[in-house]
Amino acid sequence: MQADLLLENAVTRIEGPLLFARREARVGLNAAVEVLAGNGPPRLGRVAALDETSMVIEVLESTAGLALRGTRIRLHPEPLLFGVGPHLLGRVFDSVGRPLDGGPPVAARSRRRIEGLAINPAWRALPRDFIETGIATIDVMNSLVRGQKLPLFSAGGLPHDRLAAEIAQRARLRGTQGEESFAVVFAGIGVPHDTAEQFRLAMESSGALGHTAMFLNLADEPGMQRLLAPRYALTAAEYLAFEEGRHVLVILTDMTNYCEALREVSASHGEIPGRKGYPGYMYSDLASLYERAGCIRGRPGTLTQLPILTMPGDDIGHPIPDLTGYITEGQIVLDRELDRRGIYPPVRVLPSLSRLMDAGIGEGFTDPDHPALAHQLFAAYARALRVRVLASVMGEQGLPESDRRFLAFGERFERQFVHQANARTLEESLETGWAALQGLPHSELTRLSNAQIGRHLGAEGHA
Amino acid sequence: MSEARITWVGGPVLKACATGPFSIFEALAVGERRLLGEVIQLRGDELVAQVYEDTTGLEPGVTVVGLERPLSVTLGPNLLGGIFDGLLRPLSRATDFQIQPGATERSFARHRLEFAVRNGDVLSAGAVFARTVAPRPQSLLVPPWASGRVAALVEPGEHRDDETLLVLVDDTGRRHELTMQHDWPVRRSRPVRERLGVNAPMITGQRILDTLFPVARGGRAALPGGFGTGKTVLQEALAKWCDADVIVYVGCGERGNEMAEVLDEFPQLEDPRTGRPLAERTVIIANTSNMPVAAREASIYTAITVAEYFRDQGLNVALMADSTSRWAEALREVSGRLGELPGEAGYPAYLSSRLAEFYERAARVTSLAGAEGSVTIIGAISPPSGDFSEPVTLHTKRYVRCFWALDRQRAQARFYPAIHPLQSYGSDVQELADWWKRSGNPDWLVQRQRVLELLEAQAHLERMARIVGRDALPAQQQVRLLCADLVNEGFLRQSSFSKVDRFCSPARQVAMLSVLLHFADRADAAVAAGVPPARLAAMPMLRQLQRLGEEFSEDDLLRLRQLPRQIDYEFDQLQTVASHAG
Ligand SMILES: Nc1ncnc2c1ncn2[C@@H]1O[C@H](COP(=O)(O)OP(=O)(O)OP(=O)(O)O)[C@@H](O)[C@H]1O
Numbered sequence A: 001m002q003a004d005l006l007l008e009n010a011v012t013r014i015e016g017p018l019l020f021a022r023r024e025a026r027v028g029l030n031a032a033v034e035v036l037a038g039n040g041p042p043r044l045g046r047v048a049a050l051d052e053t054s055m056v057i058e059v060l061e062s063t064a065g066l067a068l069r070g071t072r073i074r075l076h077p078e079p080l081l082f083g084v085g086p087h088l089l090g091r092v093f094d095s096v097g098r099p100l101d102g103g104p105p106v107a108a109r110s111r112r113r114i115e116g117l118a119i120n121p122a123w124r125a126l127p128r129d130f131i132e133t134g135i136a137t138i139d140v141m142n143s144l145v146r147g148q149k150l151p152l153f154s155a156g157g158l159p160h161d162r163l164a165a166e167i168a169q170r171a172r173l174r175g176t177q178g179e180e181s182f183a184v185v186f187a188g189i190g191v192p193h194d195t196a197e198q199f200r201l202a203m204e205s206s207g208a209l210g211h212t213a214m215f216l217n218l219a220d221e222p223g224m225q226r227l228l229a230p231r232y233a234l235t236a237a238e239y240l241a242f243e244e245g246r247h248v249l250v251i252l253t254d255m256t257n258y259c260e261a262l263r264e265v266s267a268s269h270g271e272i273p274g275r276k277g278y279p280g281y282m283y284s285d286l287a288s289l290y291e292r293a294g295c296i297r298g299r300p301g302t303l304t305q306l307p308i309l310t311m312p313g314d315d316i317g318h319p320i321p322d323l324t325g326y327i328t329e330g331q332i333v334l335d336r337e338l339d340r341r342g343i344y345p346p347v348r349v350l351p352s353l354s355r356l357m358d359a360g361i362g363e364g365f366t367d368p369d370h371p372a373l374a375h376q377l378f379a380a381y382a383r384a385l386r387v388r389v390l391a392s393v394m395g396e397q398g399l400p401e402s403d404r405r406f407l408a409f410g411e412r413f414e415r416q417f418v419h420q421a422n423a424r425t426l427e428e429s430l431e432t433g434w435a436a437l438q439g440l441p442h443s444e445l446t447r448l449s450n451a452q453i454g455r456h457l458g459a460e461g462h463a
Numbered sequence B: 001m002s003e004a005r006i007t008w009v010g011g012p013v014l015k016a017c018a019t020g021p022f023s024i025f026e027a028l029a030v031g032e033r034r035l036l037g038e039v040i041q042l043r044g045d046e047l048v049a050q051v052y053e054d055t056t057g058l059e060p061g062v063t064v065v066g067l068e069r070p071l072s073v074t075l076g077p078n079l080l081g082g083i084f085d086g087l088l089r090p091l092s093r094a095t096d097f098q099i100q101p102g103a104t105e106r107s108f109a110r111h112r113l114e115f116a117v118r119n120g121d122v123l124s125a126g127a128v129f130a131r132t133v134a135p136r137p138q139s140l141l142v143p144p145w146a147s148g149r150v151a152a153l154v155e156p157g158e159h160r161d162d163e164t165l166l167v168l169v170d171d172t173g174r175r176h177e178l179t180m181q182h183d184w185p186v187r188r189s190r191p192v193r194e195r196l197g198v199n200a201p202m203i204t205g206q207r208i209l210d211t212l213f214p215v216a217r218g219g220r221a222a223l224p225g226g227f228g229t230g231k232t233v234l235q236e237a238l239a240k241w242c243d244a245d246v247i248v249y250v251g252c253g254e255r256g257n258e259m260a261e262v263l264d265e266f267p268q269l270e271d272p273r274t275g276r277p278l279a280e281r282t283v284i285i286a287n288t289s290n291m292p293v294a295a296r297e298a299s300i301y302t303a304i305t306v307a308e309y310f311r312d313q314g315l316n317v318a319l320m321a322d323s324t325s326r327w328a329e330a331l332r333e334v335s336g337r338l339g340e341l342p343g344e345a346g347y348p349a350y351l352s353s354r355l356a357e358f359y360e361r362a363a364r365v366t367s368l369a370g371a372e373g374s375v376t377i378i379g380a381i382s383p384p385s386g387d388f389s390e391p392v393t394l395h396t397k398r399y400v401r402c403f404w405a406l407d408r409q410r411a412q413a414r415f416y417p418a419i420h421p422l423q424s425y426g427s428d429v430q431e432l433a434d435w436w437k438r439s440g441n442p443d444w445l446v447q448r449q450r451v452l453e454l455l456e457a458q459a460h461l462e463r464m465a466r467i468v469g470r471d472a473l474p475a476q477q478q479v480r481l482l483c484a485d486l487v488n489e490g491f492l493r494q495s496s497f498s499k500v501d502r503f504c505s506p507a508r509q510v511a512m513l514s515v516l517l518h519f520a521d522r523a524d525a526a527v528a529a530g531v532p533p534a535r536l537a538a539m540p541m542l543r544q545l546q547r548l549g550e551e552f553s554e555d556d557l558l559r560l561r562q563l564p565r566q567i568d569y570e571f572d573q574l575q576t577v578a579s580h581a582g
């Protein structure tokens, strides 16, 4: 491999984050570069296109203050790498893996491409280990399993940060409290300082800070770096999971900021914009992050992702949640109306989904009747919401008796099952679910067998 | 071989200055790692190519070598049971768990075979010249371009897949050395003798499909739906239980875990028709969403070429493509990099013709050698925000015969499969009625029509009920609603995760439908005779009817066929009571 090369006075043009330069030395596509100006810190970038005489460099930090003269370019022979090794945990880094906590740099055991490499699907092991989060709407109805990527679809002002911190504090396999090595990797993407700090405090108070690594790109830091923070974080997470054998939970927040940055960069390249101005390749780009979750055959560790995004305009059809939903293995949707009514966590269960749930629950995993209960709750609540619309049109009195019972179920379900002041064990959550179904006419519980009704609901009573 | 030197590179596209002749769509090997690429434009000495692998590290000056053939795949007996990337290179566990770009060492397989021909026989193009024995018999074909008299043969028995097995000498005296495998350019459809019409449905084992919106053997179906509405689960269910001989499953820009699931599950499941593991009839082609995007565009063609190859062996093949939208997006991305003029939603103007070409490769045919086979395509579509008025859905709709529209509301209520019965259609119903007649259900067409009318009426009556209240509807109409609910719950709902109900044979479908329609007949009559609808809604047997799929397995057909008698009994009771009261 060639050594690093320094080009002086090669820059011919600067446009937004792009720097055009003469190609005065050999360099390959995607090679890492450092842009040096005056005695400021080096700015990271990468080679985005090359021809025989020139090259385009995408500067991954602000280009403010760069001049054509006096800007030097250091070329690396390789793409952007992150040196990872033991002692990543307990540390706080900036978005490109430089320590922010005053500690020493991490002694690198291996240097890895921040883009990662695609996992060979033949090597993937199926995620099926149920994680108890303590949250009934997740544990019973949208179960999370190790190696899954399950985003929170939220909106401004909703308590997604609190929920994510709670999940990070609690998420354990059942019955293995403290026996396994776990880790939390937090990537703050354009988040306010207090969001990052609250998360740190939450981890500290639960004594898990020593198992946590944080990568921070704060709201007031350059937009370009929003593209890097999750990549550095995931590179660290992959090392922790697949080399050190830990069960790693990665929290990526806020993916909406990430996508905004992507749009900005795409525009600066003069690319043809797709839906709402986001680039046509946003699906593939997001997939290059989300697909880094998983389990590998024969390796003890797992990488679970909990990305958080705020839906612009509370619109689930917006390209950011839409493309995310097409890639991730389900989504947990938070709802403003439930939040306004004081229900915590305000999980809107109908549009929420966990696609890996079927593999991780039921006989031999959780409770044999767990899947049927989940389906019945979904079906009954869907009916309850339909009836609620009817009731708002013609009043509760105009409804047939069975509809009125569903209406009551809807209330009960939201107040007693969705809402919870404290963490629940899975058994408690299941119990609460069965209790909510009490009072519905058994003839309408078509997702339960007679045996299941007999076991959990007893003889038909009236609510 | 011609050579060229890279002059420009950005993303998956490069330009190079050629020193010899290149042709359009010629395959290329790029750089030391021999990355696979394809010529997409030629202008004077300059060629523009797309590269199917990660281009990191490429730079101007790097050599590009022309391979003197279009992008091709190797077809042969190594495919069944395997998983391959978009260019049909095996994704084995022999290498690291992360995919490294570049050409990999090819490994050779051995197969035991028996010849179907003798020295001196004259073979036409596409003829079967030998069969492999284990684990599953497969035919070895004379490539479509070769024919002639057998001039030499090796001994039967075990051979390596690249060995010459047989030599043909054609009329012009040209020698063709045949191995177990031959190459075929993916973008060209394999020739056939004749295209045939519709004769039979492909039985999917899904009630809503087989009974309401059947797809013919050699047919084409589209499966559009927003995220999480059930495209993949349905495609996997079809891949498991449909009555095709071979399944080609292409994961085009979708999740790695879904590929792993197929790989994990299929060897453990048994094909109910052959008793062999399902994996043995399946070829998986995986270009997951994080694999290079140019190969995603190619993967669809790779898959259909593999499907045609099995068709040419006289087999019925089903191709599941999940998702064609990702393929269209890959087309859009590459087109954008070439600076082509964008059309609707940024897709290139040729999107529609590419879709047409792809779906046109589905057919029931007589092969060159006279065997009858078929390729049926089931293409998933992932429309942005689940809106079916976008270009990929609209154009696809013009070329398919079946449209299975997935509905978000049904999916959210966990009513699966979430196919909306009023937005979906199948266009070969009349032709397929004959098949049902031959298979013992002459009433299929009538029954199907009744179900659709009931569902149509339901939509209408529910709108009315929303205004006046359900109880205020006339008794006849209340009963129609009750029966429509019953058809939905008891017939259309079918969970792919239920051991009992994940597959439903045509015989069980007919029996279930007869039971439910019998109930509807008796219910209509009862109401006409003055029985109040509320009495019907309270009938104890309703629960069993609503759970019909779950409660009566394939082994319970006899019991199921007795149900109309029980229905009669309960209605007779009701009406006696009613007439006594009245
Ligand atoms: N036929 C079915 N039977 C039982 N469950 C189903 C069925 N179809 C869908 N589901 C449930 O819905 C979930 C989502 O389905 P699926 O993954 O097939 O959606 P999709 O349409 O492929 O979404 P995407 O476009 O994001 O890939 C599944 O994980 C499963 O829980």
Ligand SMILES: [Mg+2]
Binding pocket: B231, B232, B233, B254, B322
């Ligand atoms: Mg899918």
